[in-house]
Amino acid sequence: MNFYNIKLSLKSLLKNRVVSAINIGGLALGISISLLIFAFVDKEESMDKHIAKSDNIFVLENDQDSYVSSKMVELIRMNIPEIKHITYAQNEWSPQVFVEYNNKKIKIKHLIVTDSAFFRVLPMKALYGNPSTALTTSNKIVLTETLSKKIFGNENPIGKTITYNATNLQNELIVVGAVIKDLSHNSSFKFDAVLSEDTNNKIDWYVGNKNSWGTQNYISYFRIPTNGNINLINQKLKNIPLTDVEEDFKSNIKLSSLPLQDSYFEAPDIEIQRHGNHLTIVIIRITGILILLLACINYINLVSTQKIKRLRNIGILKVLGSKRRKIIQLISTESGLVLLITSALVITLLYFLTEGLNHLTQSLFTLAEILSGWNLVVFILILIVTLLITGIIPGIILSSNETTQLLKNKISINHKNYLRNILLVFQFTISIILLTSILFIKKQNNFLISKDPGFKRENIIYTTTNEEISNLGDAFQNEMKKIAGVEDITFSSSVIGYNESNWGRDLLNKTEQYNIWFSNFYVSPNFFKFFGIELVRGKQFNEYSPKAGDWIFNQTAIKKFRIEQLEDVKLLNWNGTKQEPIIAEVKDFNFESMHVPIRSVGFRCRNNVDEVAYFKLITTNGATFKQCLSAIQKKWTKLSPKFPLEIKFMNSSWEALYTKEKQFQKILNYAAAISILLSCLGLISLTFFIVETQTKEIGLRKVNGAKPYEIVQMLNKGFAKWVAIAFVIACPIAWYAMHKWLENFAYKTELSWWIFALAGLIALGIALLTVSFQSWRAATRNPVESLRYE
Known part of the structure; x- marks a missing residue:
């Protein structure tokens, strides 16, 4: 039938x-x-839920911002014992990072720098070694499985030494402390390797930044015990003793927490994670x-x-x-x-x-x-x-x-x-x-994509620099400007649209002194002219600006910081021993994506070649454009054989936002x-x-x-x-x-x-x-x- x-x-x-x-x-x-x-x-919707006991992990926030100073993390570690583990991390600031092993050089695209508690707060599956104890000393690194195979093949790399070369630190011998499984596609974290933060303590300016309450460049995560009470911890964060905090920063401390599982949708400013829209x-x-x-x-x-x-x-x-x-x-x-x-x-x-x-x-x-x-x-x-x-x-x-x-x-x-x-x-x-x-x-x-962000991005390419290029100083620019099709060159400390630097400084306004917070760029004297950014008042940077410590702020900062006359204000340096002038007000432009309104930003002049080099090209057709790029490539290889040239287009990077x-x-x-x-x-x-x-x-x-x-x-x-x-x-x-x-x-x-x-x-x-x-x-x-x- x-x-x-x-x-x-x-x-x-x-x-x-x-x-x-x-x-x-x-x-x-x-x-x-x-x-x-x-x-x-x-x-x-399941981002980071694969991490063991992820509902006990939180992001530390200060005044609804995800970036804090390392000193703040240490303050919490000492005063709130109910927090089991706390860590802080950031993207490695070096634009280029290479490791070398057996004459094989490999680029690390995504490297984060963190303290020894990172994998105790955020445990991840290990392939070799123990990640939770792998970063306890300087010159230690944890690799992902894919990167480990690129460097060592199928070998167990624990204890092996690789040569580390980055823009800010060269020829360091780094020991592999652990290898973790590749991050799953429902992980919001994006990195190929994790470097022990003590390694960067060999960089003088890094130590100076880290020891300042005003350097708000770290993302902090903490873990509470299984039976921990987050409401109690939030109350303690709110009332944390500020005896050891510098007086000028006390009024800006308003601590709270955000569950890690919510950070994917609710904390888009965290740069070491990917994000979505709920x-x-x-x-x-x-x-x-x-x-x-x-x-x-x-x-x-x-x-x-x-x-x-x-x-x-x-x-x-x-x-x-x-x-x-x-x-x-x-x-x-x-x-x-x-x-x-x-x-x-x-x-x-x-x-x-x-x-x-x-x-x-x-x-x-x-x-x-x-x-x-x-x-x-x-x-x-x-x-x-x-x-x-x-x-x-x-x-x-x-x-x-x-x-x-x-x-x-x-x-x-x-x-x-x-x-x-x-x-x-x-x-x-x-x-x-x-x-x-x-x-x-x-x-x-x-x-x-088509809205004018307030700066020119057509016919502009950029690349990250390195120590070899920086040591050449003006000679690098002079050599590059000889290339047919290169109209001008300028530099900045980070790419427009991808700036992570956040500072806190004291501002002396007539007789009043108060603390201000702003995003920061180091730029060349010709930066604003190069990008066609209009000055509202004041004067452009000049060759004396780096030594004088000149600053230029955008309109939003000038308004927010209640600055009426530029001559009446001075920005104090880290320890308050030097007064630095604000010489101009620049028209607002979108230095971040248009998801967010324009924030306060300060520009400090630096004559030396900085981390990002921009080239403005004059080309009549595709053939001459390719010839120009080829000439830049050859000249770069001659001037910087250790670090290869990586060209990116300003238009493309803006659209990628x-x-x-x-x-x-x-x-x-x-x-x-x-x-x-x-x-x-x-x-x-x-x-x-x-x-x-x-x-x-x-x-x-x-x-x-x-x-x-x-x-x-x-x-x-x-x-x-x-x-x-x-x-x-x-x-x-x-x-x-x-x-x-x-x-x-x-x-x-x-x-x-x-x-x-x-x-x-x-x-x-x-x-x-x-x-x-x-x-x-x-x-x-x-x-x-x-x-x-x-």
């Missing part, structure tokens, strides 16, 4: 192979895409749910439409004596067979689409990971519920109808199809919301395409249903002389109305979602009305094209076929 049912089911599927392909393909595609989306969302993730999750609903609804509609075409077959089976149980089995077997084929297709699609998801989201998903946990539960539930709705329940209903009604294709049908129309509105509401969101996100991304937004846009692009495709399938199913239920009417109209276009017009009547209703529902939902999303940016585009209108017109056009195709097929069919059973 089961074999017979399978045979009949296969015969039915092959007889209606086009519709069967639409059924199976649409459902499989919808399920596959939704499972991929759910896997990505789960990864984003609202974006919520939107993507909802999109996945809606795509899944669309796929299931379309499948159910198409299946139910096809069931109507088989009423006569069921009636014949009843005439031949088939029992009700057999009819239910037959219909359920066909649905089960379709779902079995769909399952195989889902697994196949996931196998091929997983690589695309990894490329799009910089993840490391496997097929087994996607089909596990809640995703597997969702997949099984979809199959069970779909089988119930499209197999068992229709079998029960159809088998209970009278045989005569079945033979005449006349069961109780509500020709107004309220439910189907509601589902149609639902489908196009989703499509219009997604289309509107895509257009707005694209407009915002274009706005961020908005990688997450571009990723979000791409995800919604694919989601909208799938949504529109599924909506079209929904229209096809509804058109099939209308054609099947109005076969007699179509035939009679054609016999009485109706033209094909009149039949099409009749069948299309009402579809525009349902899309219009979907548009009205979608607009406020899309407006609210995009309004909330734009709150993540300090600078944002307008929610233009034409985007809503364009999305509605696109949806309407797609709907009418889809329906008209099916309607035309019905209108051009021979009327004899429609009337021969009447």
Whole structure:
């Protein structure tokens, strides 16, 4: 009996192979895409939860800022015993870091510097050695598995020595203390190696910075015991004794904590971690749910439409004596067979689409990971519920109808199809919301990239320097300016858009002295002229500025620090022994991404070659541009053979600040395409249903002389109305979602009305094209076929 049912089911599927392909393909595609989306969302929401007892780990914050001084960490370590372990870390400031072993030189792209407690606060799986004790002394390093294999192959590197060469520290012999497993893709931390902070204590200026309360450049993490009370610790942080704190900094200390698991979404200023946007993730999750609903609804509609075409077959089976149980089995077997084929297709699609998801989201998903946990539960539930709705329940209903009604294709049908129309509105509401969101996100991304940040970035390349270049001083600039196509060169301590330096200093304003906090850049005298940054008042840096200790502040800083006349203020150095003048006010420009408003920033002049070198190029075409880059490369290799040249484009690095937004846009692009495709399938199913239920009417109209276009017009009547209703529902939902999303940016585009209108017109056009195709097929069919059973 089961074999017979399978045979009949296969015969039915092959007889209606086009519709069967639409059924199976649409459902499989919808399920596959939704499972991929759910896997990505789960990864984003589980960031750092793989770390042992991660709910006991917190980020130290000061006045809602994530950066603190190392002296503050030591103060907490001494005064709050309830904190089990506390550590501090930062990205290595050297622009270039290389290690050498057996005459093989390897670049470390992401290196963080930290104290010995880092892996006790943040335990990570060890491959070799013990990370928690590996950084207790100077000149120790912990490697990730991939970096270890690049340097040592498959050897156990514990105790082996490598030569460390960085911009700020050269020819140091570093011992490998441990190797950890590569960071998982649900880790927000991004590093290839971890260096013991004591190693950098050999750099004079580093020690000076570290010992200052005003150097707010470290991220601090702490761990509490399993039964620890974070509320008690927060209270102690709030009331920590400040006896040892310098008087000028006491008023700026407002300590609190943030759970590590929340830092991925809520602390975007932490540079040693990757970050996401929680609202974006919520939107993507909802999109996945809606795509899944669309796929299931379309499948159910198409299946139910096809069931109507088989009423006569069921009636014949009843005439031949088939029992009700057999009819239910037959219909359920066909649905089960379709779902079995769909399952195989889902697994196949996931196998091929997983690589695309990894490329799009910089993840490391496997097929087994996607089909596990809640995703597997969702997949099984979809199959069970779909089988119930499209197999068992229709079998029960159809088998209970009278045989005569079945033979005449006349069961109780509500020709107004309220439910189907509601589902149609639902489908196009989703499509219009997604289309509107895509257009707005694209407009915002274009706005961020094209908006003038207040400095010139066209035809500018940059690279990081090193000690060899710095020792050349002006000779380096003179040599580079000889290259045809190089118009000018300037330097700064960090790349515009990626500055991590935060300082605290005392400001003497007339007779009043108070502490100020600001971001800091060291720059060359020609920095502002090079980037076309306008001075509001005062004078540019000159050759005497480095010795005089001249400063230039932006408009935001001047306003925030209550500076009226530049001549009335002096900035005190670290120990208050020297007064440094503020010689100019520079117009505000975006030295960070436009996610955040412009902050206070101070620029200090330094004549020596600094860590980042910028080249302004004058080239007429691509060929001369390549020649210029090649000449820079050759000259660099001659001047700095130890450190290779790494050229980056200012435009590209600025656009890279908005990688997450571009990723979000791409995800919604694919989601909208799938949504529109599924909506079209929904229209096809509804058109099939209308054609099947109005076969007699179509035939009679054609016999009485109706033209094909009149039949099409009749069948299309009402579809525009349902899309219009979907548009009205979608607009406020899309407006609210995009309004909330734009709150993540300090600078944002307008929610233009034409985007809503364009999305509605696109949806309407797609709907009418889809329906008209099916309607035309019905209108051009021979009327004899429609009337021969009447």
